[in-house]
Amino acid sequence: MSEQITRLDESKILFEDDEHQVVWFGWEEQEGADSFVQTNQCLVVNNDKGYFFDPGGTYVFHHVLENIMRVINPRQIRYLFATHQDPDVCSSIPYWMKTTDADLLISRLWLHFVSHFGMEDVERVVAVPDGGGRISLDTGDYIAMIPAHFLHSEGNFSIYDSRSKILFSGDIGAAIFPPGKRTMFVEDFDAHLPYMEGFHKRYMHSNKVCARWVEQVRQMDIKMIVPQHGSIFPEEQIERFLDWFGELRCGGDYIEQIYKDERF
Numbered sequence: 001m002s003e004q005i006t007r008l009d010e011s012k013i014l015f016e017d018d019e020h021q022v023v024w025f026g027w028e029e030q031e032g033a034d035s036f037v038q039t040n041q042c043l044v045v046n047n048d049k050g051y052f053f054d055p056g057g058t059y060v061f062h063h064v065l066e067n068i069m070r071v072i073n074p075r076q077i078r079y080l081f082a083t084h085q086d087p088d089v090c091s092s093i094p095y096w097m098k099t100t101d102a103d104l105l106i107s108r109l110w111l112h113f114v115s116h117f118g119m120e121d122v123e124r125v126v127a128v129p130d131g132g133g134r135i136s137l138d139t140g141d142y143i144a145m146i147p148a149h150f151l152h153s154e155g156n157f158s159i160y161d162s163r164s165k166i167l168f169s170g171d172i173g174a175a176i177f178p179p180g181k182r183t184m185f186v187e188d189f190d191a192h193l194p195y196m197e198g199f200h201k202r203y204m205h206s207n208k209v210c211a212r213w214v215e216q217v218r219q220m221d222i223k224m225i226v227p228q229h230g231s232i233f234p235e236e237q238i239e240r241f242l243d244w245f246g247e248l249r250c251g252g253d254y255i256e257q258i259y260k261d262e263r264f
Contacts, residue, residue: 011067012184014042014224014232015164019139021045022164024226025067026184038182039088040228042168043068043077044161047138050077052102053159053168054089054228061092065099077102079135081145083170083228084153085110087117094119105135105145107155132157139163146220148172148213150205152251158217165223172213173241174199175230186231189240195230201264204250214246 015022025041041064044051050072056064068074077100082090084107093104094117106114108127115122132145141163148158152171159168175182175196186192204210225233225241233241257264 011071014166014226015161017163019047020137020141020163021071022161022166023071024232025064037088037176038229040226040230040232042226043071044143044164045072046141046163048072048076049138050074050102051079051081051135051137051143052077052096052100053081054083054170055080055092055096057088057091058095061095064092065095074100079143080104081143081159082106082110082114083148083159083168084156085113086153089170089228090114091117093117097121097124105133107153107157109155128157130155137163146216150209151213152203152205158213160220160222165221167217167220167222167225169225169227171199171203171228172245173225173227173230173233175227177230183231186233186237186241189237189244192231193244200245200248201250201254202258204248206252207247207249210248210250211246214242218242 012024013021014024023043026038039056039060041056042053065074080093080096080102082104093114097104097119103124103126105126105128108129111125111127114125128145130147130149132147134142134144136142144160145157146160148156148170150156156170158170158172173196175192176199177195222238223235225238254264
């Protein structure tokens, strides 16, 4: 991969105690890289076992692998989690399936589609039911697949790590920045809003679906929200984001404008 296209940032620890660690891997697109969208990959290490979320596209595989190997032997990764089926989420899956002994968890709706990325070992793919599910960890904690259907995929999940209380939200909360403008954490919600508003209005399904997800999330103990693209929401920004997302008009709410090719 050309250095003119992307540069991988150093990994950053989002949570750590004696038994549990959450590590963020991300990269920043360079000037002139308009055809690429920045992605965040995250790894949980619990008692020396790994759990890897939204592994990313093929073009970041080798760089992400290099950084993961500084944290854990890839053969210690037990599960790969895909919030949905998009290529920026899981087109690198065939490489990860060969590099690890992990099983892939993905919505049942995409079970028969992931092989089109070139994956051969479909017996290691676990179909997640619409209601979600949990993976129990050695410490008694768990990682949960939280329903997030139609946000923006028909079969879509957020991922919750009960030990760190971090919600990995997939495309919910994603932001697209001009080159060089991305920040790791959201510090000023109002200043951050223009970077995510257009994306959410078109890529999310409707206000009814957004509000349902927010209702569910408000019942959870969450200290941080990590989207798949862009900046992380620290605890003090979570309520502002949920208030905004729960009221958002998007997708089908603008169906007439979409068919008329009008801006909204």
